[in-house]
Amino acid sequence: MSTETLEFQAEARQLLQLMVHSIYSNKDVFLRELISNASDALDKRRLAGLTDERLRVEDPHIAVETDQRARTLTVRDNGIGMTRDEVVGLIGTIARSGTAETLRRLRESKEPAELIGQFGVGFYSTFMVADKVTLVTRKAGEETGTRWESAGEGTYTLETVEDAPEGTAVTVHLRPEDGEDGLHDYAEPSTVRRIVKQYSDFIAFPIRAAGPDGTGEQTLNSMKALWARPRNEVDEEEYREFYRHIAHDWTDPLETIRLRAEGTFEYEALLFIPARRPHDLFQRDGRHGVQLYVKRVFIMEDSRELLPDHLRFVKGVVDAADLSLNISREILQQDRHIQLIRRRLAKKVMATVKEMMAADPEKYRTFWREFGPAVKEGLLDPAEDRKAILDVASFSSTAGEEPTSLADYVARMKDGQDKIYYMTGESRAQVENSPHLEAFRAQGYEVLLLTDPVDEIWVESIPDHDGKEFSSVARGAVDLPADEVPEERTGSYAALLGWLGETLGDVKDVRLTTRLTNSPACLVSDADGLTPTLEKMYRAMGQDVPPARRILELNPDHPLVGALRTAHEERADDPALAETAELLYGTALLAEGGDLTDPARFAKLLADRLARTV
Template sequence: MTAHVETLQFQSEARQLLQLVIHSIYSNKDTFLRELVSNASDALDKLRLEAFRDKELAADTSDLHVDIEVDKDKRTLTVRDNGIGMARDEVVGLIGTIAKSGTAEFLRKLKEAQDAAGSQELIGRFGIGFYSSFMVADKVTLVTRRAGSAEGVRWESSGESTYTIEPVSDAPQGTAVTLHLKPADPEEHLHDYTAREKLVEIIKRYSDFITWPVRVVPEDGGEPETINSRKALWARPASEVTEDEYTEFYRHLSHDWNAPLETIRLRAEGTFEYQALLFLPSRAPLDLFMRERKRGVQLYVKRVFVMDDCEELMPEYLRFVKGVVDAQDLSLNVSREILQQDRHIQLMRRRLVKKILSTVKSMMTEKPDDYATFWREFGRAVKEGLLDDFDNRDAILDIASFDSTHDPEKPTTLAQYVERMKEGQEHIYYMTGESRTRIENSPHLEAFRAKGFEVLVLTDPIDEMWVDAVAGFGGKKFQSIAKGEVDLDTEDEKKETQARQEDFAELLSWLTETLGEGVKEVRLSSRLTTSPACIVGDTHELSPMMEKMYRAMGQDLPAIKRILELNPTHPLVTGLRDAHRERKDDTGLAETAELIYGMALLAEGGELDDPARFTRLLSGHLQRAL
């Protein structure tokens, strides 16, 4: 009986991406072997763990390894493992689909990259390592059988628009990827992937640290030779590990093309022993803020792989950290549910978090450029910890940077802000908003700018939440310049303001009544110098941006009334006061009041209840002014 062969289409975007991988992205062709060996190593890890958990699994785990075989006459190179293998649906899902999420985003980013270097930096942000095989092969054949299954699968593609898939009855356990190499190019003698010395060079450079034996099989069928040292990097003395080895280990763990920004080692001895080797990436992954993202580090027990993406060891706000934690005293038969209750895991987590935060703090002074990169890429995620991690809140504030009015080009730390505070200043002033431009053009900044007070410019959505949850820093409280009353006046200015209060009392009362349900109160302002009016909130009210966020999430919020503040020195306001004294019943004055309120609302980025009415009133007043 002939096996049923199916021919399936790659997705349209996947076809484009495959061609880019083949022709444009990878500059170092040797990396295809690193990707295939890394995938094989993962498959062996998964089989050992699966066999430990399922004692009935019909799988041979007695001699787990990765073999590399070449046939010079046929110009084929095969990477073979006897690991977990794949079923048909897994082959279609994992191999038949390139970069299951983010393909369109990758193509868009690639088009934006202006040079080859920019293109290469994108490779690590997408799961397309397997397809690097097509850089060196005209055709790739994959034969696999999942451990415990009776039937295997054969997948084949020439890297064009289609691939074939069919069942096979005699496939061994695991996966074999056979590359039908492109014709030899005399100009590229350095890339002869049928040469044993070339394969050994690549394996030692990229895969020396892999736990499993990576063997080169002689063409004459002799005994396979193990090439890699198989020494766990985290167990070796730091003095014996090179930066290149750390980099390749990080790439193996993360499938990231870039080198790590920082390497962190930790060893704990005593009643509970463990070792950790952690990495801070240099680029944020594209799924950093996606719901389906994975987080956590790999968990080993006595150098035996136990769990990928161990969330219990790393908080959500540090989800970008990659690495390995190797515990000496945990059971191999550990589950996520057990880890959630394990006291030792909680102690390890606290220690790891403190080590990461202290490392970032040391980067601020020792490697300021690296710190700037870290905060640019991950600061928004780290600030989530100000809401979730009360124990480390002060440490997070210590490493945080924010835009401010002090220097538009350079963010400031809170320590630097406090050091620059004016004599007698009691608060750390900030303003939240959708963009720096909108905040800098806000009327709320006028008096602060005029009197030389520095204001933090907070534009991340998370900023709206943590500023209300955090009391302060360095003994100074955070104060929004768009909420509550602002006291920047000298004693003489306060006396002058009190006198003006009496002068404007009648106008303020009339405006409060005229604007009715639109405002909570109308009062004089000490925060305005050039604008006639602004809208402010009470100290504990939601900001306009926060209100928008809640409503966008479907939250049913009651109407929030805000306060209208007037600039008592502005000609429009003094003119309205004088006109009201002379002709209290003039309907045009009520319209002017509406216009002042509408302008203040628009200046803070708010939305008018009736834009058409506002436009009619404005055009009428402009016409009468001509």
């Protein structure tokens, strides 16, 4: 058969170079990754065999073969296998987003091997120890196979193989220097047994190798489901290794959760909260969900139906006692038992986070920093337990640098205060410097600073928390217990307010306010109107939203506003006054982080005005 030589995708080539030329503290990871890939292939074949008898296999297993004389190690499985196109797509390229970030993290990391599993590039880890890697694979049900080979130098060869067995075999041609000490001689059977026992004992399929005397076969792993073993028989390291396997993450989980439900409907669950967010957490096609088993039989890899979407970062397995083995995703979404599991698991995860919040604040802060924006998405769904989410949520606040819980906010509320004040925006710096906060700061009222995109939406749908109404400081009339603007003063400004309303066609109304202490003016939305940020979000999603006309509020104690009133009384027809009105409106818009309709005109007006004052 003719051999075809192809080049790696550019990002894959860079990744190979990092693998080959970097120094790693834990090279054992490559064998764990190969076994994990083989286990995934067997899971896929078992699932495919549920609907197609021709794809079933009598003895699903993984074989590890070593040859000390040839210095090779081979990991072989009789799983689903790959077609030629799949080999090119899965190995010749990194067919996933986030590649640039992957490379950056690998270059900057002091321990690059820790990042291998996290980014799902485990196959490439073979080049840490290999001069050359050979892969022979045949897709189950196909007539021919494919041979892939590369020395990790930027190219690989492909060849059609007629007699390849179904499944995949990866042969690692080991570098001589990796055999200098017995601990890391990967052609040594005892080294293989050590690594399999340490990292892959929980794999559900038998991992077989030649016996210590070189004859016969022995199974190296226990294959006992970790979640089915008594708690006192599982140590923390076993939990950590299991998490690394299913999450493809080389770091330790932040929290481990075990759950057993007994009675008319039984199931077991072993869940993990990661210590850092996956790079695809906010991508529609990201790998989310937990594994579903039925009576120890693998059914589904990424079952999104077992947890609500806002907990999609949770990894783990659920093993149910009596679900249908031919269950489909459509049926899964409608199954009553699945809905019961979903509610129970979500409740348990949130309870665990709440316990973490009280018992280990530092661990909780890590959790909320990594996953808070995703968790708050649950507030958008009326079917979810919104109170449970708000109970574990924390928010930036004017009270200090550290985020605060709602319970702590309420405990600090001033006497007579019956509302939870908040302001939304794109960043803390922008919101903190907003003129809308001036009176609240002056009177000692704490304001939550909500800067995640989801915050703009959930505060619209949740009226209160524990009887305390959420109130935006940038909407409606200010309701602080301060002196109102006297009616006679309002009357003295009536002409100016009316003139500004006519001159500035973009505003809905112009009025005096006690909201401001330092700034001359600010823009506010109606109590039921859209905020500018929410308006932008709807437009970004393709929704046709009419521009919201907002209210211009003036600070009657500011010298600029007082001078503008006097000037209007004396020379109402002066064109310079209209320019001043534009500048006043523009500065109010900029102060809240808004966008000017005509920045060039605003800059010219400002420059001309400054020139006259020099």
